[in-house]
Amino acid sequence: MLATQRQHLILQELDAEGTVRVAELADLLRVSEMTVRRDIDALDAEGLLLRVHGGATRPAAFGAVEPGFxxxxxxxxxxxxxxxxxxxxxxxxxxxxxxxxxxxxxxxxxxxxxxxxxxxxxxxxxxxxxxxxxxxxxxxxxxxxxxxxxxxxxxxxxxxxxxxxxxxxxxxxxxxxxxxxxxxxxxxxxxxxxxxxxxxxxxxxxxxxxxxxxxxxxxxxxxxxxxxxxxxxxxxxxxxxxxxxxxxxxxxxxxxxxxxxxxxxxxxKQDPATPHISTPARLTPHPPSLPDGQPPSATAFKGHDA
Structure with a gap:
C-alpha cells in the first residue's frame, strides 16, 4: 500500500474515532509501527492531525487549537x-x-x-x-x-x-x-x-x-x-x-x-481520477446514542446570545 493510501485511511479512522493509536493502526494497515509513526509525522507536519504520545488526535479535539488556513x-x-x-x-x-x-x-x-x-x-x-x-x-x-x-x-x-x-x-x-x-x-x-x-x-x-x-x-x-x-x-x-x-x-x-x-x-461527487480505497472495519464500533435518549434542546447553550 502506498504512503498516500495509508495516510488517507489514517485520516478516515481519525475522523471516525477522534483519536488513533500507533499499535492499532499498525495492525489495521498490516505495516510496522515505525511506518505508522512516519505517516503520522507527515500528516502532523501538514497540520492534518496532532501527534500525541502513542498515536494522534484531530486538531478539533482541543477546543482552543486554531489550525492555520x-x-x-x-x-x-x-x-x-x-x-x-x-x-x-x-x-x-x-x-x-x-x-x-x-x-x-x-x-x-x-x-x-x-x-x-x-x-x-x-x-x-x-x-x-x-x-x-x-x-x-x-x-x-x-x-x-x-x-x-x-x-x-x-x-x-x-x-x-x-x-x-x-x-x-x-x-x-x-x-x-x-x-x-x-x-x-x-x-x-x-x-x-x-x-x-x-x-x-x-x-x-x-x-x-x-x-x-x-x-x-x-x-x-x-x-x-x-x-x-x-x-x-x-x-x-x-x-x-x-x-x-x-x-x-x-x-x-x-x-x-x-x-x-x-x-x-x-x-x-466521486472524482473518477481518485482510486477507490476500501475502508477497513472500525477499530472500536460506537452505536448511535443521544443524551438521555432525547434530542437536546437547542436553547441549552452557553456562549453568545446571537
Whole structure:
C-alpha cells in the first residue's frame, strides 16, 4: 500500500474515532509501527492531525487549537466544493452578503456569480483576495461584485477580528450571512477556537436577516472553546450527505432537522481520477446514542446570545 493510501485511511479512522493509536493502526494497515509513526509525522507536519504520545488526535479535539488556513484548506476539498455549489441556490440578484472567514466560505467566494450585482462584506483576507479586481475591469464595475473589507486583527485562519471589526459591523446590514464554523453540535451550537472571532461572528449574525452555516460533516459534534450561537439561530445549515452515515447514523440528520431552520445536504461527487480505497472495519464500533435518549434542546447553550 502506498504512503498516500495509508495516510488517507489514517485520516478516515481519525475522523471516525477522534483519536488513533500507533499499535492499532499498525495492525489495521498490516505495516510496522515505525511506518505508522512516519505517516503520522507527515500528516502532523501538514497540520492534518496532532501527534500525541502513542498515536494522534484531530486538531478539533482541543477546543482552543486554531489550525492555520493552509492546513484547513487541504482537508475535505470535495465536500467544500459541493457545499459551496449548494449555497449558490440561496442567492438572489442585488443581495448584500456578509461572508465570514474559513476555507468553506473561501470556496464559496471562488464560485460566486459576477452577474447578480452582489455586495460582499467580509472579514476574511482570503475571501477578499478571491474577489479582488483582476486588473481587467475589476469586480467593482457593472456586473461584478462590490467588496467591503472589514478591518481588525489578523488570525491564523486569515480572518480579521477584534473591536475594530465589531464596530464596523454595528453600522452594516446584510440580507444573508454565510458563515464557516469550526464545529456544530446540537447542545453547544456553532463554535470557534478563537474568542475574538466568535464575537465577530456573533456580530455578523446580528447584522444579517438570515444565517447560512457552511460546514462539512466531519465538524458534527465538534465543540471548540468559544460559543457563537445556538443551532436555533441557524436559518440554513448546509453540510454534505455523509452526515447520516457517520458514527451517529441517521439520528444525526434527524436531530439536526429539529434544531435548525432548514437542513440541506450537498451531494458529494466521486472524482473518477481518485482510486477507490476500501475502508477497513472500525477499530472500536460506537452505536448511535443521544443524551438521555432525547434530542437536546437547542436553547441549552452557553456562549453568545446571537
Amino acid at each position: 493552509g492546513a484547513k484548506s487541504a482537508r475535505e476539498a470535495d465536500a467544500k466544493r459541493a457545499i459551496a455549489e449548494e449555497a449558490l441556490t440561496l442567492l438572489r440578484p442585488g443581495m448584500t452578503l456578509l461572508v465570514s472567514g474559513g476555507t468553506t466560505t473561501h470556496e464559496l467566494a471562488r464560485v460566486l456569480p459576477r452577474d447578480l450585482g452582489l455586495t460582499v462584506a467580509t472579514n476574511s483576507l482570503m475571501v477578499a483576495s478571491v474577489l479582488a479586481p483582476d486588473g481587467e475591469g475589476g469586480t467593482g464595475t457593472d456586473g461584478g461584485i462590490r467588496t467591503v473589507v472589514l478591518g481588525g486583527q489578523r488570525t491564523p485562519s486569515e480572518a480579521l477580528v477584534g473591536p475594530v471589526t465589531v464596530h464596523a459591523l454595528d453600522r452594516l446590514h446584510a440580507d444573508l450571512c454565510f458563515m464557516g464554523v469550526h464545529g456544530f453540535d446540537p447542545k453547544a451550537g456553532i463554535t470557534s477556537p478563537n474568542l475574538l472571532e466568535s464575537e465577530v461572528n456573533a456580530a455578523m449574525i446580528a447584522a444579517s436577516d438570515r444565517l447560512a452555516v457552511l460546514a462539512d460533516a466531519t465538524k458534527y459534534r465538534t465543540v471548540a472553546l468559544a460559543g457563537i450561537a445556538p443551532l436555533s439561530a441557524v436559518g440554513v445549515l448546509i453540510t454534505d450527505d455523509r452526515i447520516g452515515t457517520g458514527p451517529a447514523g441517521p439520528l444525526a440528520e434527524e436531530l439536526l432537522r429539529q434544531c435548525v431552520g432548514e437542513l440541506r445536504l450537498a451531494r458529494m
